Amino acid sequence: MPQSNSRFPRLSISAAAGAVLACIFFFFLGRAFVPHLGIQNDEALFGAAIYQQSGLASWRWVFGHRVPLMLMSYLGGLKCWIFWLVFQFWTPGAASVRVPVLVAGAATVWLFFVLLKRISTARAALAGAVLLAADTSFLLTTCFDWGPVALQHLLLTGGVLLVVIFVQTRSWPSLAGGFFLFGLGVWDKALFCWALGGLSAATLAVYPREAWRLFSFRRAGVATAAFAVGALPLLIYNLNPQHRLETFRGNASWSAEDVPGKARLLRQALEGSALFDWLVAEDTPGAAPMAPRTALARASAWLSAAAGQPRRSLLAWGFAAALVLFAWLWRRQGWKGSVRVLAFTLVFLAVTWLEMALTKGAGGGLHHTVLLWPAPHLFIALALAGAAAGLRRGGVALGAAVAVLAGSSLLVTNQYYVFMMRNGGGINWTDAVYPLAGFVRQLPAHNVFVIDWGMLDTLQLLARGKVPLRVGSDPVSKPALDAADREVVWNWVSDPANVFVGHTEGNEFFPGARRHLLETAAGFGFRSEMLQVVRDRRGQPIFEVFRFAR
Numbered sequence: 001m002p003q004s005n006s007r008f009p010r011l012s013i014s015a016a017a018g019a020v021l022a023c024i025f026f027f028f029l030g031r032a033f034v035p036h037l038g039i040q041n042d043e044a045l046f047g048a049a050i051y052q053q054s055g056l057a058s059w060r061w062v063f064g065h066r067v068p069l070m071l072m073s074y075l076g077g078l079k080c081w082i083f084w085l086v087f088q089f090w091t092p093g094a095a096s097v098r099v100p101v102l103v104a105g106a107a108t109v110w111l112f113f114v115l116l117k118r119i120s121t122a123r124a125a126l127a128g129a130v131l132l133a134a135d136t137s138f139l140l141t142t143c144f145d146w147g148p149v150a151l152q153h154l155l156l157t158g159g160v161l162l163v164v165i166f167v168q169t170r171s172w173p174s175l176a177g178g179f180f181l182f183g184l185g186v187w188d189k190a191l192f193c194w195a196l197g198g199l200s201a202a203t204l205a206v207y208p209r210e211a212w213r214l215f216s217f218r219r220a221g222v223a224t225a226a227f228a229v230g231a232l233p234l235l236i237y238n239l240n241p242q243h244r245l246e247t248f249r250g251n252a253s254w255s256a257e258d259v260p261g262k263a264r265l266l267r268q269a270l271e272g273s274a275l276f277d278w279l280v281a282e283d284t285p286g287a288a289p290m291a292p293r294t295a296l297a298r299a300s301a302w303l304s305a306a307a308g309q310p311r312r313s314l315l316a317w318g319f320a321a322a323l324v325l326f327a328w329l330w331r332r333q334g335w336k337g338s339v340r341v342l343a344f345t346l347v348f349l350a351v352t353w354l355e356m357a358l359t360k361g362a363g364g365g366l367h368h369t370v371l372l373w374p375a376p377h378l379f380i381a382l383a384l385a386g387a388a389a390g391l392r393r394g395g396v397a398l399g400a401a402v403a404v405l406a407g408s409s410l411l412v413t414n415q416y417y418v419f420m421m422r423n424g425g426g427i428n429w430t431d432a433v434y435p436l437a438g439f440v441r442q443l444p445a446h447n448v449f450v451i452d453w454g455m456l457d458t459l460q461l462l463a464r465g466k467v468p469l470r471v472g473s474d475p476v477s478k479p480a481l482d483a484a485d486r487e488v489v490w491n492w493v494s495d496p497a498n499v500f501v502g503h504t505e506g507n508e509f510f511p512g513a514r515r516h517l518l519e520t521a522a523g524f525g526f527r528s529e530m531l532q533v534v535r536d537r538r539g540q541p542i543f544e545v546f547r548f549a550r
Contacts, residue, residue: 015113015122015123015125016113018130019110019125019126022132026105026106026109026134026139027105030098032296033143033144034095035094036431038094038458039097039461040458041453044097044458045075046077047457050068050461051461051464052460052465052469057071057072057237058233068081069237070237075190076189076234079151098144098145101142104153108154110129111154111161115157115378116382118165118168119341120338120381123385123398124381127398128378128380131406133406134413135409136272138374139413147368148367149370151184152191152195153373155185156181162174163178163179176223178226179223180230182227183226183228185230186234187233190234194359195348197352198351199348202344205344206344206347253359253361261364262356262357262363262364263357265366269369269372270313272313272409273311275366278426278428280420280426280429281419283419288538297417300418300421301422303411303414310411310412310415311412311415314409318405319379319380323346325384326383328387329386330342332390333386338385341382342379342386345379352375353372356368356371384398388401424537427542431536433459434462436455436543439532440459440467443499447468447492447497448470449498449499449501450471451473451502451514452477452508453473455543456469473510476489476513476514477513477516481516489520493521493524496547498547498548499545500546500547501545503543504541504542528546528548530546531546532545
């Protein structure tokens with residue numbers, strides 16, 4: 001890793017003030033999105049471990065309480081632990097779920113600034129912080145943390161910063177702290193191993209001599225022990241004979257089938273265009289858009305029209321320009337200083353992306369691609385700052401370049417806001433889930449069977465585990481029901497106190513599940529009785545709540 005010229009680099013006051021403003025701007029920009037979309041099912045996944053505590057991969061009893069260790073073989077309980085504390089004084093809802101992860105995102109921006117200042121200049125550090133704070137993909141995947149990715153960014157950036165401090169100062173606490181955060185990252189989500197693989201490859205490729213000089217068995221022991229403490233719940237799960245390294249056996253398989261598609265997604269992630277028509281609803285025939293009701297919404301709509309409704313930022317072009325500048329700086333300066341840092345970042349990006357591109361069943365969603373962040377912003381900021389350093393008015397040139405790139409990202413973010421205010425969220429993010437939760441909470445039901453995907457974990461979170469929710473999508477989502485499946489359905493529909501929740505026709509994730517249930521019940525002599533059709537704020541019917549009677 002690169003070393004600083006001074007043992008304790010002092011932050012430029014003006015750059016630090018600019019970075020603080022970038023953090024504040026990021027938080028309040030995300031805060032504007034918070035209340036307008038429904039909580040997505042995967043975004044609420046941790047809620048089941050807090051309230052219902054069903055389907056956990058691993059847990060331990062502590063003082064009479066079941067403490068979740070692993071939600072899935074690759075997803076740990078760190079977020080559950082954090083939000084268990086949050087929900088002690090903040091009722092589960094859009095704000096309590098999203099504001100804490102926005103704080104984590106703002107903290108990541110600040111740590112990123114400090115990291116860049118440690119390895120480069122104040123100008124480069126501020127440029128990187130501004131680019132990251134304005135990045136559309138970073139903002140939206142953090143605010144709506146369905147990945148989840150917010151803690152991944154925070155732990156990666158914090159861990160790398162502490163390791164850099166160790167390299168510069170030989171501080172034992174920094175070494176232990178950095179690898180402890182890496183361990184937490186792997187426990188939080190095993191895909192963190194992608195980043196660790198990229199960091200290891202980049203270190204061996206760019207700083208092999210420095211790494212060898214720093215190596216000692218004592219330091220290796222401290223780093224290993226700290227990592228093991230951070231990843232302890234994951235280690236307990238995988239060392240259990242019942243699971244036998246299930247995290248790695250069940251998820252580490254390779255395929256090159258969709259590498260071109262994943263490459264396109266990488267470009268879309270840089271441009272910020274990957275979430276249109278999924279996170280927010282596009283304009284559709286027959287659905288009247290909502291008029292802007294607030295000054296902010298009206299200003300956003302005006303800006304969108306004035307800018308030509310942009311859907312792609314210039315960040316991908318900025319990265320391409322940074323690649324050219326990297327080659328130019330290498331030729332001009334040689335293999336030293338910022339050139340080596342740029343090479344380190346490039347190797348990290350290449351290796352980490354190849355890992356996700358070749359992993360079967362992963363890497364095909366934005367919540368995977370964005371795990372490369374904030375490395376692209378580091379590469380762009382350092383390349384631009386290195387090139388600007390040779391110019392007479394380099395600071396002005398750097399500021400102008402960053403303003404153009406960040407401004408283009410903000411225009412794309414604004415376009416998401418326009419669609420959100422005009423059309424609401426996509427079916428994954430419908431705001432109809434809030435009135436649905438309110439209605440279901442009041443039902444005197446023995447069981448509430450959720451017959452489609454996309455709402456079970458959200459309802460568990462919003463109802464705080466006080467509704468007897470049951471998975472109802474199996475067996476009715478099968479192409480055909482056998483005798484055992486029909487018996488299951490009979491047991492469901494024969495109890496008049498059982499209630500069923502599903503999407504309206506045309507909005508189903510499992511098409512045909514609702515029809516199979518109704519047809520099978522009709523064969524037993526039961527008819528459905530509609531209790532409520534739940535609509536979104538545009539008035540579109542999204543959910544149905546019904547029961548059966550003879």
